[in-house]
Amino acid sequence: MMKHALAAQAAMRFSRPKLIQSSRIAAGRGGSFSAAEDSTTDEDSEDEPFTDLKTLAAQADLPNDFWQVQKVVRYLKIGNQTATIISLCNLVDFDLTKDYCQLAIMDAGGLEVLANLLETDDFKCKLGSLRILRLITVHPSIRRSVTLMGGIELMIGILSDSSQELQLLATETLANLAKFKRARRVVRKHGGIPKLVDLLDVDISKYVEENEDTRKAASEDNANVATAKVADLDLTLDVQVARGAAHALWALSKSKRNKNVIKRAGGLPLLAKLVKMRNTSILIPVIGTLQECASEKTYCVAIMQSEGMIADLVKNLHTDSHKLKMLCASAIFRLAEEDDSRHLVRLHGGLELLVDLIADPDNQSNKELMAAVTGAIWKCATGNDENVQRFQELELMQLLISLLRDNSDALDDLQFNPQKMGVLTNVVGAMAECTATQANIDIIKNEDGLAPLIKLINTDGPELLVNVSRALGECAGDKEALEKMRKLDGVRLLWSLLKHSSEKVQASAAWALSPCIQNAANSGDMVRSFVGGLELICSLLASTDTDVLAAVCYAIANIARDKENLAVITDHGVIEKLSKLANTEVDSLRAKLAEAIANCCDWAGNRAMFGQAGAVAPLVNYLASSDLDVHRSTSVALYQLSKDPWNCVTMHQNGVVPHLLRLIGSEDEDVQEASADCLQNIRKLALACEKFRYQHMKS
Known part of the structure; x- marks a missing residue:
């Protein structure tokens, strides 16, 4: 070290390379941000345990290397080209x-010098500056x-330089900086993203062929390890540049x-082309970028499926790298929002691999994985009966209940443990989707899965509480399970x-709550309690x-079946x-609102109050909808309301008769019957009016 320092002192007599003043860099380029952008809170995308300069300065005795680094930075500032x-x-x-x-370099003003060196024409100065910046830009302050x-x-x-090094x-370095x-x-505004994308366009045919041969020759357990080692040693410089570009794009794709x-x-x-490689160091940033982009449904899903992305993601679940497994599962989680993707995961054997991963005791301590x-399992089970059936064959529910118990023992620190919260949210979401079959509800009921689910109601995570409510609501359809819940x-x-x-x-x-009210014995007493x-x-x-x-209207429709509860809510x-909501144009709300109105009409005085x-008049417009559920509930509501003569007059004035005549020919028997009954009441009133008028004229 002293030898280098003496050489630097000897070289100070010679002319220095022409460097740009740091003040110009800070003022010129730093001032390119608009006022609106400056007002934006600038945060690092990762919370990293780094020491800041104030904390370091407060220490009683700093390491000797701190002062040595600052001394070298001073030589860097004043030396000629050789000394630099x-x-x-x-x-x-x-x-x-x-x-x-890192902080010693920043405190001594070394960052400005290193930035200036990037504008020189000297290759060695650029190379040395970048090597240092690559290492020190992991620090948020830098x-x-x-x-x-x-x-x-x-x-x-x-990025446009001819030197690949x-x-x-x-x-x-950009991959580190883009975490800010x-x-x-800044990278986006100055056209850095297209340049990074261009660097991804490399020839990987040699690596893909070698990797395929290696995987065929190696055993299934050790194939990926051997492939990764061979590929890391043999990667050419252009492929390494593509790897670096993928890392940078991964960080940039947070936006x-x-x-x-x-x-x-x-x-x-x-x-997608780079995913064909079987090199872990490349796959991690590539799949990391792809799973970030998968949140944009407008274009990502179609491209990934057309490129066979699901098959590659499933294959990479075999790797020994926990981080790569996590990224692949996360990408499947994002892509499985579409039913086609869920089908492809099952087709390529992904369901079995996902279940094996959560069944492995070595993985259960890795909350991120x-x-x-569990998130991928949840999304694969969503709305797909074939996947749910396959999960049942793989005994997934038992594993989910075990995970639920293990992660719900101590809930006091749950709000401070987002990874544990994420595991519980996904586990309960998967359980809710799997309750589509009665066999899985029986497993939850018989394996004591209800107790930990109910315990989670005392937590405060909205997404977790939504999934807990869904799971318990599905279980409430079983009377034995509901009795245990009570x-x-x-x-x-x-x-x-x-x-909430x-x-x-x-x-x-x-x-x-609706299935709880529907299936509970003495539900009226339970609700009043x-x-x-x-x-x-x-x-x-x-x-x-x-x-x-819509949910509250449906609950009220069930509550109103009990006369005492109906009196209370009246x-x-x-x-x-309910009447204030009648002008809605949302069919999902219309169906439940009309059902609530129909059940509230069981109390005779309420019919006149609705009128x-x-x-009444807005309900007539519901019959113009194409939704069968709206027709069913509205026709029943109109029948109940038509028992009041003034409501019949209102219906007739608003043109209900043609709608009812049309609905009498409906394929749904409930709609037929309710429409006919309503039409009958209107006709009875009309006949009574005719009879009264005839008698009045006769007299």
């Missing part, structure tokens, strides 16, 4: 992964400083606008979720969320509140 290169070599000899070495002084624009320029270092929010915006730019630049087909895998106080706890601030939680809880419960559910009719209103003003509140 020697100083750069000297800096690289330090352990720049230590935060005190990322911010380099971004604000205009270092990103210099990196983007180097410089390109590689530039891409790796403003840096992602929605950047995803769109990647699409327009043609990045997704090139990334478990969250991704003994565990599950129905009361579900009712308490109606007070999240509208999604309110809606899911209200949907779950919840103090303030009826008043609470009536108050939710003032919500502005359509799903909440006193709480349910008639006026006075103006609910």
Whole structure:
């Protein structure tokens, strides 16, 4: 080290290379942001445990390397070209992964010098500067400083350099810088994304063929390990540059606008091509970028499926890399929003691999991996009966209940443990989807799966509570399971979720309460036993969320089947509140609202109150809908309302007769009967009026 320092001092007599003043860089490039952008909060995408400069300065005794690094930075500032290169070599000899070495460079003003060196024509100066920046830009404070002084624009320029070695270092440095929010915006605005995408276009045919041969020759257990090792040793420089570009695009894809730019630049087909390789170091950033882009349904799903992406993702679940498994499972989670993707996962044997991953005890301590895998299972089971049936054959429900028990023992720290929260959310979501079959409900009931589910109602995660409500609501369709839920106080706890601030939680809880009310023995007494419960559910009719209103209307329709409960909710003003909702044009709400109105008409006085509140005329318009559920509930509601003569007059004036005549020919018998009965009541009133008028004229 002293030898380098003496050489630097000797070289100070010679002329220095022409460098750009750092003040110009900071003012010129740093001032390119608009006022609106400056007002945006700039945050790093990862919370990393790095020491800041103030904390380091507060330490009583700093490491000796801190002062040595600062001394070398001073030589770097004042030396000539030879001294600059020697100083750069000297800096690289330090352990720049230590935060005190990184901060020493920044504190001594070394970042400005390193940025200036990127604008020189000397290859060695550029190379040395990039090697140092690549290592020190992992520190959040340095990322911010380099971004604000205009270092990103210099990196983007180097991406077009003829030297692949410089390109590689530039891409790796950009991957670090892009974890800073403003840096992602700067890269996009200065055209860095198309340049990074262009670097992905490399010839990988040799590696794919070698990897296929290796995988055929090796055993199934060790194939991926051997392939990764061979490929890492043999990767050419252009493929390494593509790997660095993939890392940079992965960090940049945290931004929605950047995803769109990647699409327009043609990045997704090139990334999909790289997935054919069997090299872990390349697959991790490539699949990481793809799973980030998969959140944009408009274009990602179609491209990934056309490129055979699902098959490649399933194959990579065999790897020994936990991170790669996690990324593949996360990508499947995103893609499985579409039913075609769910079918392809099953077709390529992905369901078995996912179940094997959560069944492996070695994986269960890795919460990040478990969250991704359980999320993929949840989405694959969503609305797909064939996948649910296959999961049942693989005994998935027993594994989910075991995971649920293991992760719900201590819930006090759940809000501070997002990974554990993610695992529970996905596990319960998968359980809710698998309750589509009675066999899985029986397993939950007999394997004591209800108790941990009910215990989770006391947590505060909205997504978790939505899934818990759905799972319990499905189980409530089984009378034995419902009886166990009542003994565990599950129905009361579900009712308490109606007070939650999240509208999604309110809606899911209200949907779950309806089967509880329908299937419970003495449901009227059960509902009245919840103090303030009826008043609470009536108050939710003032919500502005359509799903909440539909769920609450359905719950009220079931509550109103009990005459005593109907009297209570009438006193709480349910008639006026339901009537105010009658002008809705949303069919899902119309169906449940009409059902609630029909059941509330069992009390004779309520029929006249609905007419006075103006609910009858809008119901007539419901019959113009094409939804059969709307026809069924509305025809019953109109029949009940037609028992009041003034309501018949209102219906007739609003043209209900042609609609009823049409619905008498419906394929649904309930619609036929209710329409005919309503028409009969209107006709009876008309005949009575005719008879009265005839008698009046005769007299």
